[in-house]
Amino acid sequence: MKRLLSLGAVLVLALASIVLAQTSGQATLRSPAGDRPFTYVQQSGQTYVSTNEVVAALGGTITPDSNGYKITISNAVAAFGPDSRFGVVRDDLIEMPVPPITIEGAPYVPWQFFQGLLAKTSDLDVTWDAANHVLLIRPRTHDVVGVQASVANVQGISKIVLTLSAPAEYTILKEQGAYTVRFKSPIQAPFAEQAVEDPSIAKLTFAGSDLRIQLTAPDIVADAYKLDNPPRIVLDFRKAAAPVPGQLPALPGARPQELPGIRTIVIDPGHGGKEVGAVGPDGLMEKDITLALCRKLAAALAGKTGARVVLTRDDDVLVSLDQRTALANQYKADLFLSVHMNSAVGKVAKGSETYFLSLEASDELARKAAETENAVSAPVADPTSDLKLILWDLAQQTYLDESSRFAQAIQEEMNAASGVANRGVKQAPFKVLVGATMPAALVEVGFISNPEEEAKLQSDDFQNLMVDALTRAVQRYKTDYETRIGMVRPAPAAPATATAAPPATGTVQ
Amino acid sequence: MVAILAIVACKKQSTATANVNAANKVAVRPVRLFYESPQMVLVSETRNIALPESPAAAIPVVIRELMKGPASAGAMRLFPADTVVRSAYLLPGGTVIVDLGGSTLTQGWGTGSHHELMAAYSLVETVTANFADARRVRFVVNGAPAETLAGHVSLAKSLSPIPQLVDPRFR
Numbered sequence: 291m292k293r294l295l296s297l298g299a300v301l302v303l304a305l306a307s308i309v310l311a312q313t314s315g316q317a318t319l320r321s322p323a324g325d326r327p328f329t330y331v332q333q334s335g336q337t338y339v340s341t342n343e344v345v346a347a348l349g350g351t352i353t354p355d356s357n358g359y360k361i362t363i364s365n366a367v368a369a370f371g372p373d374s375r376f377g378v379v380r381d382d383l384i385e386m387p388v389p390p391i392t393i394e395g396a397p398y399v400p401w402q403f404f405q406g407l408l409a410k411t412s413d414l415d416v417t418w419d420a421a422n423h424v425l426l427i428r429p430r431t432h433d434v435v436g437v438q439a440s441v442a443n444v445q446g447i448s449k450i451v452l453t454l455s456a457p458a459e460y461t462i463l464k465e466q467g468a469y470t471v472r473f474k475s476p477i478q479a480p481f482a483e484q485a486v487e488d489p490s491i492a493k494l495t496f497a498g499s500d501l502r503i504q505l506t507a508p509d510i511v512a513d514a515y516k517l518d519n520p521p522r523i524v525l526d527f528r529k530a531a532a533p534v535p536g537q538l539p540a541l542p543g544a545r546p547q548e549l550p551g552i553r554t555i556v557i558d559p560g561h562g563g564k565e566v567g568a569v570g571p572d573g574l575m576e577k578d579i580t581l582a583l584c585r586k587l588a589a590a591l592a593g594k595t596g597a598r599v600v601l602t603r604d605d606d607v608l609v610s611l612d613q614r615t616a617l618a619n620q621y622k623a624d625l626f627l628s629v630h631m632n633s634a635v636g637k638v639a640k641g642s643e644t645y646f647l648s649l650e651a652s653d654e655l656a657r658k659a660a661e662t663e664n665a666v667s668a669p670v671a672d673p674t675s676d677l678k679l680i681l682w683d684l685a686q687q688t689y690l691d692e693s694s695r696f697a698q699a700i701q702e703e704m705n706a707a708s709g710v711a712n713r714g715v716k717q718a719p720f721k722v723l724v725g726a727t728m729p730a731a732l733v734e735v736g737f738i739s740n741p742e743e744e745a746k747l748q749s750d751d752f753q754n755l756m757v758d759a760l761t762r763a764v765q766r767y768k769t770d771y772e773t774r775i776g777m778v779r780p781a782p783a784a785p786a787t788a789t790a791a792p793p794a795t796g797t798v799q
Numbered sequence: 800m801v802a803i804l805a806i807v808a809c810k811k812q813s814t815a816t817a818n819v820n821a822a823n824k825v826a827v828r829p830v831r832l833f834y835e836s837p838q839m840v841l842v843s844e845t846r847n848i849a850l851p852e853s854p855a856a857a858i859p860v861v862i863r864e865l866m867k868g869p870a871s872a873g874a875m876r877l878f879p880a881d882t883v884v885r886s887a888y889l890l891p892g893g894t895v896i897v898d899l900g901g902s903t904l905t906q907g908w909g910t911g912s913h914h915e916l917m918a919a920y921s922l923v924e925t926v927t928a929n930f931a932d933a934r935r936v937r938f939v940v941n942g943a944p945a946e947t948l949a950g951h952v953s954l955a956k957s958l959s960p961i962p963q964l965v966d967p968r969f970r
Contacts, residue, residue: 353891357855357932360891367892371855374888376896376939381956383896383937383944565950568911576911611946630951633911635835635875643913648961716963718916721946721953732951734912 319347321414321427330423331398336388337418338398339425348404348427352397359397366411370399377403382410401425432458432475439494439501441486448490448527450503457521467508471523473499490527515620550777552625552768554598555591556618558722559584560630563608568633570744576631577606579747583735584629586753590761595768597624611721619727625696625764628722631747632734640743641710643734644701646693647724648717692729695770700733700763707759708736729767733760824852832865833924833965834874835917840966841924844871854930858895859887865925877918879903885942887926893934894957895926899948900941908949915949916964923958924965935959 317330317339328343341359345352350363358371370377370390377384377399384406390399405416408427415430436455441448452471459474479496486493493504503512505527514525559580561567567576581603588599600621602614618626632643697715705712723730735756736743746752828850831843848864850857862884868876878899885898908915923936935957939945945954952958962970 355891356853357889358891369891369894371888371890373855374886374890374896375942376888376937378890378892378894378896378937378957381894381937383939385944561950565907566909567950568914569909576909611950630912633914634839634917635877635914636837636839638837639839639913645912718912718951718961719953719956719958720912720951721955722951724953724955732912737911737913739911739914 315423317423317425319344319425319427321348322429328425330401330425331391331393333391334388337401337420338391339401339404341390341397341399341403344404344425354397361407363407364411366407368407368411370397370403372397377406379407379410384410434478435473435475436478437473437496437501438480439484441488441491441494443488446528448488450491450494450525450527452501452523452525454521454523457518460523462512462514462525464512467505467510469503469505469512469525471501471503471525473501475499490529513622516616517620550775551772552595552597552764554600554621554623555595555625555627555764556600556602556621556623557584557588557591558602558614558618558626558628560628560722562603562606565608568631568738570738570747571637571741572744574738574744574748576633576738579631579735579738579753580629581606583753583756586757587629587760590757591764594761595765597768612725614722615725615730618730619725623728625767626723626726626728626730627696627700627760627764628720628730628732629760630732630734631736631738633739634737635739637740639737640740641713642701642704642708642736643713644697644704644715645718645720645723645732645734646697646715646730647690647726648719689727689729692771693723693731696729696763696767697731699767699770700731700760703759703763703766704733704735704756707755825849826852830861830864831925831928831969832861832869833921833928833969834869834871835877835921836875836966837873838966839913839917841917841921841964841969842874842966843924843928843969844869844874846870854932855889858889858926858930858933859884861925861929862887862897862922865922877914877921879908889930889933893932895930895933895936896939897922897926897936898939898942904940904948910949912951915947915951919948919952919958920961920964923960927960 312331312333314329314331316327319326319328326347328347329340331338341361342352345361345363348363350361353360353362358369361368361370366379368377368379368384370384372392373389375386375389377386384403386400386403386406388400390397390403392398401416401418404425408414408416413430414427417426418424419426433456435458438453440451440453442451443449455478458477461472463470463472477496477499479501481496483493483495488506490506490510491503492506495502495504503525507529510527510529512525512527514523516523559577561577561580563577565577567580569575584601585604588601591597592599600617600623602617603609614628615626632639694715701712701715720732723732736747738744738747826849827847829845829847830850831845833841833843836842846864848860850860866878866882866884868880879901881901881903882899883901885900887895887897889895919938926933926936937957938948938954940948947954
């Protein structure tokens with residue numbers, strides 16, 4: 291028995307030793323600038339690197355404070371704490387497999403910290419070569435992406451559809467009479483050069499990772515968007531229209547301004563599929579009531595405004611929040627309205643609320659999202675230029691100002707229709723509004739958590755009342771906006787509704 | 800075995816609490832916890848709880864106290880009762896990483912914008928009102944970045960206090 295116990299104790303000690311076993315030594319940081327030694331430690335299957343030494347090797351500085359450490363590399367400031375496996379840089383998370391450790395007063399982070407840091411702040415990749423103890427820092431490599439190009443003319447709009455074998459990063463550069471799609475990855479091109487018989491497009495030329503699109507005239511402008519499954523880049527070309535007197539300045543990175551006014555409206559029925567949203571005390575699901583109401587609203591708006599009205603979903607399906615806004619951007623919508631039913635802990639809460647995006651949430655994410663979706667319309671080719679960033683800030687502020695007016699019109703009409711005390715217009719960082727490159731609002735029609743409102747929301751009469759109020763709000767905002775830009779209001783076009791199918795890409799030439 | 804034991808750490812190493820003494824030193828202190836009032840704005844109640852001296856150690860204690868729900872009449876709990884505070888860390892620069900879990904948040908919290916907004920900001924207000932160094936909260940769920948808590952409020956960036964959500968008497 292004693293021998294057994296002794297053996298057990300030895301085994302426990304051995305296991306503990308394996309878990310706690312720590313090896314350390316000198317490793318090499320290998321970067322385009324050369325080799326630098328640093329100290330590493332291996333423990334419990336993780337490799338930690340001396341943060342002080344690696345930061346110094348990268349030309350940065352590290353400063354301790356009472357809550358952890360701040361690192362400054364180039365213009366980026368990152369932070370990490372002693373116990374958290376999350377660090378931050380520019381408000382982005384840096385995820386580590388385990389928290390950092392401290393050895394003799396110095397911080398050691400898992401090597402993946404630097405992988406995350408440089409991925410978010412540079413075009414550098416970091417890998418750990420465990421066999422040779424090398425932390426390898428090199429320019430990010432990209433796999434070869436196959437590109438197929440097709441050209442079509444759909445209702446007077448020339449389209450180029452680039453179908454990719456895998457998602458790829460790219461920028462679009464504009465010059466006089468030509469556009470260039472520049473991929474970050476090496477590409478496998480379908481041809482070197484091809485002449486095109488099209489009113490707007492003269493020739494396509496692939497060279498390196500560039501596709502150069504030669505146009506037939508210098509006043510042709512392009513607009514671009516991405517589609518998924520399969521990954522595609524679509525470029526629409528049309529002649530630029532002469533500016534309308536009194537028109538608001540064109541928004542950088544936004545939809546083309548040659549067709550002013552509210553012509554396309556995207557209506558977003560909240561939730562759907564497995565995301566049921568809020569559920570009322572009697573079991574009414576938010577996703578069902580938003581869809582029913584939005585179908586009626588789409589029909590009413592098409593009939594009364596003459597605008598093209600698009601639903602982000604016309605069935606009980608799950609659509610991601612990003613997809614909803616991206617769809618509005620792809621359709622070059624002039625207005626975006628997300629429709630929801632509210633819920634509160636207090637069962638007596640009632641009335642409508644209208645939200646638009648808070649400025650804090652609108653800045654960087656919106657810029658990132660819209661830059662990729664509207665790259666062609668950007669006023670300058672260099673995506674990092676300060677001018678572009680300033681213009682973006684102005685553009686986002688303009689969208690917010692317009693969103694505020696739109697939200698105000700909605701709230702006033704909803705209050706008048708329901709007779710409920712004004713719950714007011716509010717700002718919040720709602721995900722579905724982030725990245726919309728048009729005035730956008732989210733309306734909470736009523737409180738599904740209130741038994742009385744839940745019953746009303748199911749009735750046709752109340753739904754019609756709300757649809758009428760929302761229709762009047764859109765009409766009011768449309769008239770107000772078009773008056774302010776000095777636009778002569780066109781005669782209503784034939785009404786049309788559409789569902790969330792992507793814009794037509796036409797036939798392949 | 801000898802070989803294994805030989806590579807056991809020879810350097811002095813710790814799991815790196817920033818200030819062990821401060822973390823272990825506990826004192827009863829008043830904290831402000833934010834809940835929703837019948838007027839549908841955030842109000843605070845003050846509670847005396849035993850707190851570690853170091854903010855890094857005290858923040859998760861305060862958030863767990865928030866999750867216990869209000870004691871004052873009329874105030875309403877905002878987070879689901881089964882919400883678990885997995886961890887909370889204060890980073891240099893004022894970002895607090897709060898990792899939440901629990902079956903409701905894990906399986907999909909079906910609630911409306913108002914409820915979700917007030918829940919998220921009740922935590923933001925509680926953390927920033929009690930700790931001068933805390934300026935914003937970055938939520939993660941079950942140890943991973945999350946899009947939203949319940950389908951509305953974006954968690955892609957840190958959340959800073961929105962004074963308009965708080966009763967002026969409690970700002």
